C-alpha cells in the first residue's frame with residue numbers, strides 16, 4: 231500500500247498500539263512516525279494530509295510492531311528527554327525516569343550559589359543523566375560518573391560530549407566507590423533497588439528490556455545501599471551531601487542503613503506523585519573526622 235495519509239496512518243497505528251495495552255497510543259504513534267520520517271512530532275501534526283510513501287510506511291509500521299512488543303520507546307527512538315536535555319538511551323542503561331528529576335531539584339535546593347566549583351560524583355551513572363543535568367545547571371562544577379558496566383560508561387561519555395559537557399565530566403568503569411578519591415561536595419546515585427522477585431511483575435518494558443544490573447536490588451531491594459552508603463561516607467567532604475534515589479517504601483530502611491554508615495538523614499524528598507523518592511544525606515557530626523583520618527585529606531583529583 232502506498233500513499234496513506236499521515237492522519238490515517240496515525241489513527242491506524244494508534245489503534246494497534248492501544249490494542250497492545252499502551253496508555254498513550256496517539257501520542258506514541260506520532261512519535262514513531264516522526265522518527266520514521268526524521269521529523270519533529272509537531273511537523274507530523276502540521277502535515278496531517280500529506281501522503282506517506284511506501285518506504286516510509288514500511289519503516290513506520292516496523293516501529294509500531296516493535297512498540298507493540300513493549301520495547302521501550304526510548305530504545306526505539308534511541309533517546310529520552312530528562313531535565314530538558316536529550317540523552318541517548320540503549321538497552322545497556324536505565325531509561326531515565328521523570329521521577330528521578332526529583333533528585334536534581336532536591337540537590338540544587340541544597341546548594342547555595344550556582345557558581346561554586348563543586349566536585350560531583352554520580353555512582354551507577356547509566357546514561358549520565360543525573361551528573362550531566364547537574365553540570366548543565368552548575369557552570370563551574372566538574373564531575374565523575376562511575377558505572378560497573380563498560381557499555382553504560384560509553385553511553386554516558388557520548389551523552390556528555392553531545393551535550394557539550396565533555397570537558398567537565400569524566401567517567402570510569404568500577405563498583406560503587408571504587409577508585410573515587412575523597413573530597414566530593416556532592417554525591418548522587420540512582421542505584422538498583424527493586425527486590426529481585428518483583429522485577430518480573432513490573433511492566434513489560436522494564437522487566438523484558440531494561441538492564442537487570444540497573445534494577446536488581448537483591449532479595450530485599452536494599453543490597454546496593456549496603457555497599458553504596460559506606461562508599462559515600464568515604465568520599466564526601468565534611469560539608470558535602472548526597473542525594474540518593476530510593477524506592478517508595480524504602481525510606482526508613484535506607485535511612486537506617488545510611489545511619490549505620492555514618493550518614494545522617496538531612497531530608498526525605500517526595501516526587502510529584504507524593505511518594506518518597508530521594509534521601510538527602512550528610513556526614514554525621516562525628517563522622518567527618520573519622521573519615522578524613524581513614525582516607526587522608528580532601529583532594530582535588532575528582533574529574
Ligand code: GLN
Pocket residue numbers: 324327420421422423424432436444445446475
Ligand atoms: N524507578 C525504577 C523503576 O521503578 C527503578 C530504578 C532503580 O532500580 N533504580 O522501574
